[in-house]
Amino acid sequence: MELLLQTFLNGVLMAGVYALVATGLALSLGVVGIVNFAHGEFLMLGAYLSYLLFAFCGVDPLLSLGLAFLAAFLVGGLTYRGLIRPVLRAPELNQMLLTFGLSVFLQNLALLLFGADTRVVAPPYQAATLALGPFFLGAVPLGAFLLSLALLLALHAFLTRAPLGLAMRAVAQNRLASGLLGIEAEGVYLLTFGLSAALAGVAGVMLSVMLYASPTVGFLFTLKSFAIVALAGLGNLKGVLPAALVLALAEALVSTYVPGGGGLVEAVFFLVLFLALVGRAWRGA
Amino acid sequence: MRGVFAFLLLFALLPFLPLGVWRAFLLDVGLFVLLFTALALSWDLVARTGQLSLAHGAFFGLGAYGTGLLLPHVGTLPALALGALLAGLGALLLGSVTLRLHGLYFAIASLAFSEVLRTLALKLPFTGGPIGLPVPPPFGGGLPLAGYYLAFAVLALAVALSLWAEKSPFRLAQAACRQSEAVARVLGVRVVRVKLLSLFLGSLVAGLSGGVYAMKALFLSPYEAFSLARAVEALVIPIFGGLYTTLGPLLGGVVLVGLEQALRLWIQEGYLVVYGALLVLAILFLPKGLLGLLGGRRG
Numbered sequence: 001m002e003l004l005l006q007t008f009l010n011g012v013l014m015a016g017v018y019a020l021v022a023t024g025l026a027l028s029l030g031v032v033g034i035v036n037f038a039h040g041e042f043l044m045l046g047a048y049l050s051y052l053l054f055a056f057c058g059v060d061p062l063l064s065l066g067l068a069f070l071a072a073f074l075v076g077g078l079t080y081r082g083l084i085r086p087v088l089r090a091p092e093l094n095q096m097l098l099t100f101g102l103s104v105f106l107q108n109l110a111l112l113l114f115g116a117d118t119r120v121v122a123p124p125y126q127a128a129t130l131a132l133g134p135f136f137l138g139a140v141p142l143g144a145f146l147l148s149l150a151l152l153l154a155l156h157a158f159l160t161r162a163p164l165g166l167a168m169r170a171v172a173q174n175r176l177a178s179g180l181l182g183i184e185a186e187g188v189y190l191l192t193f194g195l196s197a198a199l200a201g202v203a204g205v206m207l208s209v210m211l212y213a214s215p216t217v218g219f220l221f222t223l224k225s226f227a228i229v230a231l232a233g234l235g236n237l238k239g240v241l242p243a244a245l246v247l248a249l250a251e252a253l254v255s256t257y258v259p260g261g262g263g264l265v266e267a268v269f270f271l272v273l274f275l276a277l278v279g280r281a282w283r284g285a
Numbered sequence: 286m287r288g289v290f291a292f293l294l295l296f297a298l299l300p301f302l303p304l305g306v307w308r309a310f311l312l313d314v315g316l317f318v319l320l321f322t323a324l325a326l327s328w329d330l331v332a333r334t335g336q337l338s339l340a341h342g343a344f345f346g347l348g349a350y351g352t353g354l355l356l357p358h359v360g361t362l363p364a365l366a367l368g369a370l371l372a373g374l375g376a377l378l379l380g381s382v383t384l385r386l387h388g389l390y391f392a393i394a395s396l397a398f399s400e401v402l403r404t405l406a407l408k409l410p411f412t413g414g415p416i417g418l419p420v421p422p423p424f425g426g427g428l429p430l431a432g433y434y435l436a437f438a439v440l441a442l443a444v445a446l447s448l449w450a451e452k453s454p455f456r457l458a459q460a461a462c463r464q465s466e467a468v469a470r471v472l473g474v475r476v477v478r479v480k481l482l483s484l485f486l487g488s489l490v491a492g493l494s495g496g497v498y499a500m501k502a503l504f505l506s507p508y509e510a511f512s513l514a515r516a517v518e519a520l521v522i523p524i525f526g527g528l529y530t531t532l533g534p535l536l537g538g539v540v541l542v543g544l545e546q547a548l549r550l551w552i553q554e555g556y557l558v559v560y561g562a563l564l565v566l567a568i569l570f571l572p573k574g575l576l577g578l579l580g581g582r583r584g
Contacts, residue, residue, distance in 0.1 A: 035389045035392065035393070036428055037396075037474060071536045083569070086569055087569070090568075090572075091335070091463075092335075092388055092389065093332065093335055093336075093337050093388070093463075094391065094568050094572065096337045096392050097520065097564060097568050098526065098564075098565055098568045098569070100337075100339070100520075100564070101302065101521075101560075101561050101562075101563075101564030101565040101568065102561065103561070104517055104557055104558075104560060104561030104564065105558055105562050105564075105565060106561070107557075107561075108555045108556075108557040108558035108561060109555075109558050109561075111555040111558075112552065112554075112555040112558060115375055140293070154367075180553025211505065215498065220400075223393075223396065223397050223400060226396075226397070227397065230390065230393065232399065234387075249410055259410070263404060263407060263408050264404065264408060266400070266401075266404050267401045267405065269405045270397045270398070270401035271396050273393070274382065274394065274397075277382050277383055277386060277394055278382050278415065280386055280390070281382050281383075281385045281386055
């Protein structure tokens, strides 16, 4: 029983970061309408930024969080301007090929620059744990969970209160009608894509401490985020958090209870994705 | 059309040309050109219905492992056929669920499919896991050119399928699916069936080329057989050469597989950076590929 509860706790803590990354993906998909296979590469960017700042300047990852947000926002905005905007009206196949090509390019660029080794950021509090009765909570996963939750709440407030956030939702619903109301879709797209990248960048900093930075760290998160978004339903931001919880709990259960589950954990997201799609095909969506 | 036959003729005669000291090297490169061009054509066959398959590396790997595992028991040609069938079954499993949905679901699921198969190949008890799987050469190794001509046969099959799809009414059904599914439905095209058939045929060819690859490489590892690099090659070649044509992938295959041999010597790991950049640049500036540059005629 204690093992089960501890497993659940671990799963819940992981769900926060998953939801953060997947929300970014859902934003670019829902508002801009782009399937961004390179989403995880923004995460990788944040992770390497955190690693480089820590290794060479001794910057604490807590400080890197803000820097990574800004850097990823900038890179996301530039990506939108330079690469995404020219294909916005192209066939969907071309759009997906473009972001997939970008993902392959960035992954292998990182491989050339940093090698295939995994790099861990190890601040003094990395291994700290909190005892909660018979259970143990890692300080870093707990912090990452709370921070992700705070960011998601802030995003929610932004999308429901701020004029700019309302504009984003309007453009997502109907580009023509929002244009008639005087909303510049172009600026909204740029901002949304930057924000989407920035969320991934922040998550990357957290993962550089919880997990590691490596050229392929982002790729797996792209796939898991797609599984989460497929489960939640396209453009459904509110569904992302429960869907992330489902995936994270399933992974935690497999890693604890399936013998030799360590490697199979990386297959759980596919099962979730496949079942979500089977359900969708069943309903004829 | 004439270009396609000239291409096939050149590769059919390659072993008999006076190549001197370069013969062994050129035949090796030629074999990989044949295999990866066949893979590229099989990807293009699926792309013609507007679907982005990122699972061609997985079909290739399924064919390779299927052939490699069966070869010691049933002989060369049955093993190849069964390996291809295994890839086809995988494609049907993947496609029957996802091809009913919006195109992006298929793209995502196909990418996830190839990732998960690598995990399985690492974990399943009979695949040799991370250590790998040794594969005997074709026909007991008695015929030195067997591998080359098997690869040629796979390419010939891919070309035949591609030409058939280009010349028959199937082309119209595929184009209708690509341009607008709703319109295609109204016109009486069975959209899901056309997409599924294209994927099935494509995966058979991809599986065959994987099987021949296994017998050439003599050794399979999950990281190599199910590598994302295969899927990337399968799609960069047609895009670079010219989408939705038969000649385009043939041209792209010669140029890019040749380039890859050089890149691998030059920058080894991470050579895919060039492919990623090519892909982005081709989409932005060269949407019709090399053929478009050479004044191709298709619209």
